[in-house]
Each structure stands twice: as structure tokens, then as C-alpha cells.
Amino acid sequence: MAMLALSLSGMAPALAETAQGAAPAERPVVTLAQAERGWIEARVPVSGSLVARQEVQVHALVSGHEITGIEAEVGDSVTAGQVLARLSEDVLSAELAQAEAEYQRAEAGISQAESQIASADASLTQAVAVLERTRSLRQSGNASQAVLDQAIATEASARAALASASDGLGVARAALAQAHAARRIARLNLDHARITAPVAGVVVARSARLGAIPGGEPLFTLIAAGEVELEADVIETALSQLQPGDAAEIEVAGLGRVQGRLRLSPAAVDPVTRLGQARIALDPVPGLRPGLFASGWVITDRRQAVTVPASAVLADASGERVQVVKDGRIDTREVRAGQIWQGRREILEGVEAGEAVVARAGAFFRSGDQVQAAP
CATH class of the missing domain: 1.10.287 (Helix Hairpins)
Known part of the structure; x- marks a missing residue:
């Protein structure tokens, strides 16, 4: 009996090892995300300074007569034909x-x-x-x-x-x-002894002085209709995406977000900076002044598309792919990816809306691997 007990006690560790080796291995836990259909935008960054859309200079049309009266100051809104100054008559x-x-x-x-x-x-x-x-x-x-x-x-x-x-x-x-x-x-x-505004606008500069005899310099400078726009720098690689009329979202220093539209695309590129200058018309907002710094985006496209987290798209020399999870197994899909918008990547081909994909660390898996979703 003692020998039998000894034999059984010696077999116990071996049986335990056999039982442990026979247990199925645990499947890796992965974070899944769902391919969803939603809005995606293509944007081009812009930055620059506010300028007058149309600057109008007002000169004295008759010379040799002193200024006897000034009736407009910087910041005044004037109408077409309004008297700005008077000369001796x-x-x-x-x-x-x-x-x-x-x-x-x-x-x-x-x-x-x-x-x-x-x-x-x-x-x-x-x-x-x-x-x-x-x-x-x-x-x-x-x-x-x-x-x-x-x-x-x-x-x-x-x-x-x-x-x-x-x-x-x-x-x-x-x-x-x-x-x-x-x-x-x-x-x-x-x-012409009455110097008048040729257009309606805002006075932004005045050089007229009482008693002075006007020369060749402008006496007043106006912004026609008070329209101020953004003269924006655009990188040369993005110029082909721009079309007049594209919507824009601009952050103006001290004023916040202002909506606008692309009025003029760059006609040339600076050979040194490799930047082109675009003109973006801004919605009329109190406080817009020439010289203010502004930056933002021109929205070149807005459409609905299938998207996945940007981290779910894997790319190497062979192309782009996404790890789709179906019935607990990895299915590596070749995809054609598009724009990135708010942390999600557009999928043009390869994945349908509603399918589950590995959100992160998909490069560690191969097609057919078994995984389980994280809680």
C-alpha cells in the first residue's frame, strides 16, 4: 500500500502537466471599430492677412488751391458723392x-x-x-x-x-x-473744389490737412463698400484642388471664426516660397480690418463615404489594407483609402459599412488568426 501511494504521488505532477498542455490557448484580445458611412471633407490650409477687396484713392482734381474744410475722418462710412473735403473757391x-x-x-x-x-x-x-x-x-x-x-x-x-x-x-x-x-x-x-467720394465705402486713410495745397498724393483712401477679404498663402501642391466658390472657414485674430468663399485662385506661384496667393471673400462681420492675421481652411470637397479609424488602415510597399474581423477570425482586405477627416480614414474600396475592423495594432495579425473583441 505504501508503494502504491508513492507511485500515485509521483504521477500527479505529470498528469497536471498533461492537463495543462491540453488546454486550448486563449485568443488575443483586440479593439474593434465599425466601418461607418458619414460625411468627410477635403480641406486645404490657408493663412495670411486681411486686405481691402478694392481700395479707392481720392485725389484733388484741381490743383493750386488750398484746403478750406475737411468733412470726413478715418473710420467714417461714406456714400457715393458725399463731400470729403473742400478747396478754396x-x-x-x-x-x-x-x-x-x-x-x-x-x-x-x-x-x-x-x-x-x-x-x-x-x-x-x-x-x-x-x-x-x-x-x-x-x-x-x-x-x-x-x-x-x-x-x-x-x-x-x-x-x-x-x-x-x-x-x-x-x-x-x-x-x-x-x-x-x-x-x-x-x-x-x-x-471739383468739393472733393467727393467716388464710391460708397469706409475711410481708412486721410492725408488732407487744412490750409495745405494738394499735390500728387491721395487725400483719402477708401475701402469700396467696406469689403475686407483674406489674402491667403496656399502651398503649391494644393492649388489644383481649389475652385472659385469653395467654402472657407477662417479664424480671424481677435474675432473668431468667420465664414467665407474662395473668390480668386492663385494665378502664379512664388519661386522662392513655393506659395500662391488666393483671395477669400469673407462674410461681413463687425471688426474686420485690413492687416489682421487670419488662418483657416478652404473646403474643396464634402461627401458621404465609408470610414474607419485612421489607425485601422495599414500601409506598406505592397499597398493599403485593413484587418476585418468576421466570426472571430481576421480577414485581411486590400483597400483603396482616401481622405482623413477628424481621425477617420475614407475607404473607397474594400470594406462595406457595418463591418468590424481592428482599430489598432492590426499589423500583428494575419488572415485567419482567431481573436476576440475587447469588452
Whole structure:
């Protein structure tokens, strides 16, 4: 009995080892995620400074006259035609009065020339009648040749006088046209003494000073309609994705998010920085000012697609793949991946919505491996 007990006790460790070796191995635990259909966006980063969409410079259109009044300041919103400043009108008013007088004199010259034509025409009519009578008398022998010659000369002189009077009328009309132009210029110069806004907008700069005589520099600078937009730098590799009209989300320093749209795509690329400059029109928001820094995104595409966590897509020299889990087994799928959006990767081909995939560490498994999902 003692020997039997000893034999049984020696066999116990061996039986335990056999039982342990026969137990099935535990399946690895993996984190699963579901392929879902949702919205995905393609975005291009942009950054730059705010600028005026259209800057308008206001100059004095008449020179040599001092500024006597300023009626607009930086920051003012003005309408088209609103007076911004005034110039001295003393000399301009006198020039207009002189031009008016010259015009009236030219009009009188027209009347005088017309009277001279009428007088010359009457003289010519009389000379022609006398010549005809004298010719008749000469044919009947009742007038001498000398008298006939005098009548011929008188008729010729009257005809020349009529021609000269007609030419005088042309000169008088030219003088009237010249006087009319001079009067119009004088009126325009007097009107230009009031410096007005050519468009509605916001005054952003003023160099006009009381008592100064304007030179070649602009007296005021306006932003037409107050429109401010982003002049944004775009990397050259993203230029082909941009299309005018694309939506944009821009963060403006001190103001926060502002919506906008791409107005102009870059027409050229800087050979040094490899950046192109785009123009993004921004929604009107109080506080937009030229010079503010802004950055954000241009949304070049927005669509629905099947997506998985970005970490679930494995890529190497052979291509891209995803570890799909079906009935507790790994099924390695070749896929065609697209955009990354908010931590998820677009799957164009290879995985359907609703399938479970290994979210992380999929590279450690091969097709056919058994796994179990983490709780």
C-alpha cells in the first residue's frame, strides 16, 4: 500500500502537466471599430492677412488751391458723392465768371457775323441788279463801257464781301465753341473744389490737412463698400484642388471664426516660397480690418463615404489594407483609402459599412488568426 501511494504521488505532477498542455490557448484580445458611412471633407490650409477687396484713392482734381474744410475722418462710412473735403473757391469762381463773359461775347460775335452776312447778301443782290441793267443799257447804246465795267467790279466786290462775311460766321462759331468748352471746364473746376467720394465705402486713410495745397498724393483712401477679404498663402501642391466658390472657414485674430468663399485662385506661384496667393471673400462681420492675421481652411470637397479609424488602415510597399474581423477570425482586405477627416480614414474600396475592423495594432495579425473583441 505504501508503494502504491508513492507511485500515485509521483504521477500527479505529470498528469497536471498533461492537463495543462491540453488546454486550448486563449485568443488575443483586440479593439474593434465599425466601418461607418458619414460625411468627410477635403480641406486645404490657408493663412495670411486681411486686405481691402478694392481700395479707392481720392485725389484733388484741381490743383493750386488750398484746403478750406475737411468733412470726413478715418473710420467714417461714406456714400457715393458725399463731400470729403473742400478747396478754396475764390479763384475758381472768378475764372467761371470770366468764362461766362467770354461765352457771351462769342454769342454776340455770332449775331454780328450773321448781320454782316445779311448786309453783304443785300449788297450783292443790289450789285447784281445794277449789273443786269447796265448790260441792257450798254446793248442799246445808252451806257458807256466804263459804266458797265464799274457795275461788274461792284458786283464782284459785293460777292467777295458775302464770302468774307460767311467765313466770319465760321470763325465766330468756332470762337463760341471754344468759349463753351472754357466755360464747361471752369464749371467742372468749381465743382471739383468739393472733393467727393467716388464710391460708397469706409475711410481708412486721410492725408488732407487744412490750409495745405494738394499735390500728387491721395487725400483719402477708401475701402469700396467696406469689403475686407483674406489674402491667403496656399502651398503649391494644393492649388489644383481649389475652385472659385469653395467654402472657407477662417479664424480671424481677435474675432473668431468667420465664414467665407474662395473668390480668386492663385494665378502664379512664388519661386522662392513655393506659395500662391488666393483671395477669400469673407462674410461681413463687425471688426474686420485690413492687416489682421487670419488662418483657416478652404473646403474643396464634402461627401458621404465609408470610414474607419485612421489607425485601422495599414500601409506598406505592397499597398493599403485593413484587418476585418468576421466570426472571430481576421480577414485581411486590400483597400483603396482616401481622405482623413477628424481621425477617420475614407475607404473607397474594400470594406462595406457595418463591418468590424481592428482599430489598432492590426499589423500583428494575419488572415485567419482567431481573436476576440475587447469588452
